[in-house]
Amino acid sequence: MASITKTTAQHIVDCLGGRENIDQMTHCATRLRFQLVDQSKVDQAALDADPKVLGVVPQGSTGMQVVMGGSVANYYQDILNLPEMAGFGDAEKKSGGKDYGGVRGKYSAVDYCFEVLSDTFRPILWALLGASLIITLLVLFDTFGIQDFRAEEQPPTFQFMHAMWRSVFYFLPIMVGATAARKLGANEWVGAAIPAALLTPEFLALGEQGDKVMVFGLPMIINGYAGQVFPPLIAAVGLFWVEKGLKKIIPESVQMVFVPFISLLVMIPATAFLLGPFGIGVGNGISTLLDTVNNFSPFILSILVPLLYPFLVPLGLHWPLNAIMIQNISTLGYDFIQGPMGTWNFACFGLVTGVMILSIKEKNKAMRQVSLGGMLAGLLGGISEPSLYGVLLRFKKTYFRLIPGCLVGGILAGMFKIKAYAFVFTSLLTIPAMDPIPGYAISIGAAFLTSMLLVLFFDYRSKEEKAEVLASLAAENGAAEAPVVEEAAPAPKPALVSGAVTTIGAPLAGRVVPLSEVPDPIFAGAKLGKGVAIEPTGDTVYAPADATVLTVQKSGHAVGLRLDNGVELLVHVGLDTVQMNAEGFEVHVERRQHVAKGDKLISFNTDLIRERGYNPITPVVVTNTAKFADVVATTGGTVAEQGDIITVSAQD
Structure with a gap:
């Protein structure tokens, strides 16, 4: 070896x-x-x-x-x-x-900046998505003449409903300050407290936006920080360096008291006097540049945005544009990026809808489930990642079906000069947030249909990929149609001998889904072995049988077992959860330890995993699949610990 x-x-x-x-x-x-x-x-x-x-x-x-x-x-x-x-x-x-x-x-400085932006906004997406749908509801009331969305004076009921979505955007700097500080390695609550100071009644009482007041004998320009994203981002970078310097000179025994005290004492004034105005200037500068391009030719910008997004999203480079959309709403009162961006989303959703239709015709259950999930997440939530990682990045021809839809949608969006008056996720539910509504509906509909029809007429796979899939499906269907001879179940055996069949229980409770639905190409492609994935409802991984621990990560996110019957099993809690550096995980075993069925292996905090922006879906794979005649996964529905999920057949 x-x-x-x-x-x-x-x-x-x-x-x-x-x-x-x-x-x-x-x-x-x-x-x-x-x-x-x-x-x-x-x-x-x-x-x-x-x-x-x-x-x-x-x-x-x-x-x-x-x-x-x-x-x-x-x-x-x-x-x-x-x-x-x-x-x-x-x-x-x-x-x-x-x-x-x-x-x-x-x-790379640029690469790391995008990484920080991605991990800063990902945990906030839940709140942003919820707020965007409340906005959409209020816009629908406006559309049907019930209440003017933009009226300065609102009846108490609608005033309260506006507070429900505005809370997310008004206090967005606090959320960004926390997640950015955590990403950079600084204290997240101190990171949240810095922008929070600039949203207090005391700070707002100092003067109107643009006023100059004397603080500490120095001139301070009053700015409005509600809804801003760049000031808390820059403040979080400053906080990281301040904390790092303080920890070098302050004894460890009193760091908990004096590091946050001095950090706040330094960073709040630094943000109010320098970093905050600079951050607002950066955001306004980028927004002004894009606005200039838009004013010069909305048509060109509307074509460029949807053509760039299919390449930006897989790399996480779209997050700066999300920040600019929010900045545009705050400064201009509208945004000109979301409308064209929606056409890329709907081209993507049209593509996976075409994939779903073909999968139904081919009786390809695995691909049908993946594409259906991507389609529903997209059309109802405006989320493209399930489609992107489940379909688009797995097959060679998908981008040749996607780009024409983006182009057609972008051209139409440019013709209608679409604007958004609120930050929303571009789904079917948020169409009323765009203006003009008919123009936006036509552009996203054209993008959707173009990509869907291209898939239906020309497929989404190369000839080799399609032939391989059809051959596999034919073999499966042939096996399913073969006559079944009922035999008495073999007596349980301690090891897999020639021809023996055994079942493997679930190491954790949750909803069992096909491995192909895991948004990771290695697991989804069964590169590590066949198996299933579990969306956990529990918080503990148990030994599914008597086994020896082959490996267990210090981070607690994965454990490898060799069952006493010879099956080698990997249980991987979440995707990219190694980045959490063991936070939220507790390991109960060590390498080479022999464990009994039901012994506790790993405990984990599912809520914390989601809060940190990671997917808790847990692949359970037979890593020595090649040694067996067959490894069959049982999916669908929920399963308790030890419920059967995998059947392994030994070679004759």
Whole structure:
């Protein structure tokens, strides 16, 4: 094993461009995670061709995940032991390097900025989505002549309903301050308190927006910070450096008292005098630039936005535009990006609707479930990620069906000069938030139909992909139609001998879904083995049978088992939850420990996982699938701990 992993380790480093191209390296339960100097130097084809490499997933402009499966720790150690990597681990520790753990990393500045923006806004999406639907409800009342949405004086009932959505946007700086500080590695509650000070009645009583008042003997320009996103973002960066400096000079025993005290004493005035006005200037500058382009030619901007979004969203580069949309609403009273952006969304939803129709015709149950989920999440919630990761990024031809829909929708959106008067998620429910409503409905309808019809007429797969899927479905249907001979169930056996069949119970409670629905190409493609995924309703992972712990991550997000019957099982709690650095997880076992069925392995906080912006869906896969004649997953419905979810058949 050692010689194999050493050879593969050398091959991985060579394909990544050598030691000089590797800036940071870590690993989780199944993946080597690299941050690179130049991603273009990677020979991804050679990595994919290596039989020991289960998959390669680029991330951003500098990240690269190399999926190795359960033996990832061995490959990680052998990479560190290579002659050219001498001292790499020590240098990483001295530098305080960690996987997106703060500003200390040496990542591409632009790439890291987008990463911070992504992780700042993702946890707030729930509140933004809820508020956007309340706005839509009020706009519908306006559309039907019940109450003017923009009237300055509102009846008490509608005034209260406006407070329900305005709370999210008015106090958005506090939310952004908290999530940005947490992402950067500073205290999130101090990060929230800084912008909160600028929203208090005492601060607002100092003067009207634009007034100059003397504070501490210095002139301070009064600004309105409600709904702003750039000032709290910049303040969070300042807080990180202030806290870092204070922790170096203040004894650890009293840091809890004096670090937040001095941080607030420094950062609130710094934000009010300097960082806040600068942040408002940055947001207004970007908004003005885009507004200038829009004023010059709304038609050009309306075409560019939907054509860029299919490439921005997979990389997380769309978050700055979301911030500008909110900024536009705050400063201009309307936004000109959301309308054209909606046409990309509906082209995407049209594509997955076409995929769903084809899947129904082909009796492709797995793809039907994935596309149906993506379609409903999109049309009702305006969320494109399930469609993007479940369908678009998995098949070669999808973008050739998507882009024409974006183009047609963008052209029509440009002709109608669509504006949004509130920040909403572009779904069917939020159509009334756009103006003109008929023009927006026509543009998104055209985008939807164009991509859907292209899929129906020309498919969404290459010829090879389609042939492979149809052959697989034919084999499954043939097996399903074969006569079934009922036999007495075999007596339970302690190990899988030739021809034996055994079932594996669920290691945690929840709703069982096909592995193909996991929004991660490695798990969804069964690169790590066949199995199921569980959307957890419980908070504990239990041993599904007597087993030996092969590996357990210190972060607590994954555990690998070798059951006494020879089946090797990986339970991976959530996606990318390694980034949580063990927060919300508790490990109850250790490597090489033998556990009995029902023993507690890992405890986790599902709410905290969601709050941090991660998906808690838990893949449960048989990592040594190739050793067995068949591995069949049982999906649909909910399951309690130990309920049967996987059937494994030994080879004859």
